[in-house]
Amino acid sequence: QLSFKTLFFNPFDNLVCILLGISFTVWFTLLLVFIIVPAIFGVSFGIRRLYMKTLLKLFEWATLRIERGAKENNHLLYKPYSNAIIAKEPTSLEEEIKEIRRSGSNRDLNSAPEFEMSDIFYFARRGVASIMDDEVTKRFSAEELESWNLLTRSNNNFHYISLRLTVLWGLGLLIRYSFLLPLRVTLAFTGVGLLVFLTCVIGLLPNGRLKNFLSQKVHLMCYRICVRALTAIITYHDSENKPKNGGICVANHTSPIDVIILASDGCYAMVGQIHGGLMGVIQRSMVKACPHIWFERSEVKDRHLVAKRLSDHVEDKSKLPILIFPEGTCINNTSVMMFKKGSFEIGATVYPVAIKYDPRFGDAFWNSSKFGMVNYLLRMMSSWAIVCSVWYLPPMSREEGEDACQFANRVKAAIARQGGLVDLLWDGGLKRGKVKDTFKEEQQKLYSKMLVALPLLKPIAHR
Amino acid sequence: MGSRASTLLRDEEIEEIKKETGFSHSQITRLYSRFTSLDKGENGTLSREDFQRIPELAINPLGDRIINAFFPEGEDQVNFRGFMRTLAHFRPIEDNEKSKNAAVSEPLNSRTNKLMFAFRLYDLDRDDKISRDELLQVLRMMVGVNISDDQLGSIADRTIQEADTNGDNSISFNEFIKVLEKVDVEQKMSIRFLH
Numbered sequence: 001q002l003s004f005k006t007l008f009f010n011p012f013d014n015l016v017c018i019l020l021g022i023s024f025t026v027w028f029t030l031l032l033v034f035i036i037v038p039a040i041f042g043v044s045f046g047i048r049r050l051y052m053k054t055l056l057k058l059f060e061w062a063t064l065r066i067e068r069g070a071k072e073n074n075h076l077l078y079k080p081y082s083n084a085i086i087a088k089e090p091t092s093l094e095e096e097i098k099e100i101r102r103s104g105s106n107r108d109l110n111s112a113p114e115f116e117m118s119d120i121f122y123f124a125r126r127g128v129a130s131i132m133d134d135e136v137t138k139r140f141s142a143e144e145l146e147s148w149n150l151l152t153r154s155n156n157n158f159h160y161i162s163l164r165l166t167v168l169w170g171l172g173l174l175i176r177y178s179f180l181l182p183l184r185v186t187l188a189f190t191g192v193g194l195l196v197f198l199t200c201v202i203g204l205l206p207n208g209r210l211k212n213f214l215s216q217k218v219h220l221m222c223y224r225i226c227v228r229a230l231t232a233i234i235t236y237h238d239s240e241n242k243p244k245n246g247g248i249c250v251a252n253h254t255s256p257i258d259v260i261i262l263a264s265d266g267c268y269a270m271v272g273q274i275h276g277g278l279m280g281v282i283q284r285s286m287v288k289a290c291p292h293i294w295f296e297r298s299e300v301k302d303r304h305l306v307a308k309r310l311s312d313h314v315e316d317k318s319k320l321p322i323l324i325f326p327e328g329t330c331i332n333n334t335s336v337m338m339f340k341k342g343s344f345e346i347g348a349t350v351y352p353v354a355i356k357y358d359p360r361f362g363d364a365f366w367n368s369s370k371f372g373m374v375n376y377l378l379r380m381m382s383s384w385a386i387v388c389s390v391w392y393l394p395p396m397s398r399e400e401g402e403d404a405c406q407f408a409n410r411v412k413a414a415i416a417r418q419g420g421l422v423d424l425l426w427d428g429g430l431k432r433g434k435v436k437d438t439f440k441e442e443q444q445k446l447y448s449k450m451l452v453a454l455p456l457l458k459p460i461a462h463r
Numbered sequence: 464m465g466s467r468a469s470t471l472l473r474d475e476e477i478e479e480i481k482k483e484t485g486f487s488h489s490q491i492t493r494l495y496s497r498f499t500s501l502d503k504g505e506n507g508t509l510s511r512e513d514f515q516r517i518p519e520l521a522i523n524p525l526g527d528r529i530i531n532a533f534f535p536e537g538e539d540q541v542n543f544r545g546f547m548r549t550l551a552h553f554r555p556i557e558d559n560e561k562s563k564n565a566a567v568s569e570p571l572n573s574r575t576n577k578l579m580f581a582f583r584l585y586d587l588d589r590d591d592k593i594s595r596d597e598l599l600q601v602l603r604m605m606v607g608v609n610i611s612d613d614q615l616g617s618i619a620d621r622t623i624q625e626a627d628t629n630g631d632n633s634i635s636f637n638e639f640i641k642v643l644e645k646v647d648v649e650q651k652m653s654i655r656f657l658h
Contacts (some may be wrong), residue, residue, distance in 0.1 A: 103651070443522060
């Protein structure tokens with residue numbers, strides 16, 4: 001019963017209660033009919049796509065308006081360029097230093113290698129160029145956009161606007177926070193709640209085909225509700241390559257939402273560390289219905305244990321394919337960083353998946369150093385929509401004579417190519433950690449070869 | 464949310480930096496965005512740690528020397544003006560600048576100033592001379608453990624011998640300029656902007 005009956009003591013009171021009752025009923029019916037029921041059966045009314053098209057038109061108008069406004073006021077616009085700002089020379093250390101020496105000397109270049117004072121120019125220029133713009137640090141913060149999507153958080157030109165634009169932005173704010181956000185939060189709670197409840201119920205059944213069947217249906221349904229809770233508009237490509245039992249599905253990682261996106265289209269066994277709190281509750285109930293691979297915090301460090309559990313799982317063909325994100329951390333969806341080779345050593349078939357978000361509707365990247373999980377989810381749920389494309393790539397296996405590292409790089413290159421992302425060799429761990437000394441030592445070795453002939457180089461002790 | 468990169472940099476400041484360094488308006492705002500993204504402490508200045516967080520710089524054998532070039536004597540923080548002043552050394556020399564009036568003070572990206580930047584990478588104690596020890600130390604940074612002390616020593620000796628004209632067993636800035644007079648400094652010590 002509504003508790004504000006005790007707070008208000010006038011006849012108006014009854015009317016308020018009745019109105020509230022009616023609006024809640026209407027609200028939930030609409031929710032059920034348009035969102036939850038389609039989610040259960042996996043069909044769609046196409047409402048979200050229509051919404052997306054409308055938004056795009058709106059954003060184009062908003063961007064043009066800003067540019068026009070800026071021109072009228074003679075302000076210079078800040079134009080973000082997510083591509084490079086400086087020209088990077090793709091030449092090697094050897095080539096560049098030879099070029100520098102050639103330009104300064106009359107001597108025949110094929111004579112014995114020796115030191116020139118101008119050699120330092122190479123290191124100076126490379127160093128300062130990396131200060132102006134480097135390939136790694138920009139992957140750990142949100143991509144900058146050229147068009148404006150009516151979210152203040154993504155635009156630097158915000159103060160160059162007209163009245164109409166401000167009104168539109170204000171309207172957008174109102175819609176997003178007072179209509180979309182509550183709607184989505186309701187759906188999210190529904191989805192998660194159903195997941196926990198139903199998986200616990202299914203867990204009571206004896207192991208067998210019925211249990212597996214029901215578990216898959218329940219997982220799919222709840223993830224689909226969560227997809228609608230984020231207003232995620234996902235386009236799946238090449239579904240004939242969807243991962244099969246006994247395989248490992250690898251994908252590039254941008255945010256925790258990746259899991260929801262993939263798991264609403266197929267059934268996977270999740271891998272991860274057991275958390276406390278709500279996350280832990282969800283994990284523990286999920287594993288009752290079907291075998292997921294959760295590790296205790298202490299077990300995560302033990303690579304052999306991890307590898308053993310993974311390979312035991314893939315050998316059992318009745319178990320679902322494993323879903324893994326080999327980058328190990330969230331990257332901002334402009335590039336793919338180094339894949340950890342653990343999952344590639346097991347010898348199972350790898351099903352690569354490329355996920356590319358469309359940043360115009362809302363940036364999905366989770367900058368964990370800036371936002372906590374709850375803050376991040378709230379931002380996601382108050383964006384316009386999450387639009388992304390998923391490509392299922394053909395399965396790959398390790399070839400003869402290829403080691404795990406090379407295999408991992410091959411898969412990574414395929415994912416980068418399909419998703420239109422930059423393929424980087426750098427480790428995503430550089431988000432938080434320092435780069436290894438071996439890279440500097442490589443540079444020093446390369447340079448040393450230009451100073452003294454090879455036989456005179458001191459041998460390095462092998463690690 | 465709230466104020467971001469270019470809104471914190473006032474137009475007057477941009478004009479001043481433009482006059483001092485020669486960078487264009489868009490280049491300055493772009494580099495300001497870069498400066499703020501490196502400034503993890505969000506206090507408007509960069510420390511040495513902020514630079515060392517750039518992986519490509521951390522693996523550069525002379526990374527620490529280059530970082531040092533940004534910090535004036537005895538200071539641990541560099542603000543945006545200082546940052547731009549140092550970066551200006553690597554701006555390409557445009558043709559219309561070559562014929563500039565000699566009365567105007569030398570631009571930061573002149574050939575001499577570019578050479579001065581390189582000279583200061585060698586001159587560890589900033590006494591305007593590159594001594595044999597300093598040359599050895601810098602060489603050691605560049606080659607790591609791959610070359611023996613003796614060989615490095617003879618390389619250093621040979622270099623000083625060729626460059627030193629006044630017999631003080633060290634290389635002054637003028638001697639440095641003389642040794643590199645044929646090198647295409649303008650091109651090799653310049654970084655080209657894409658727009």
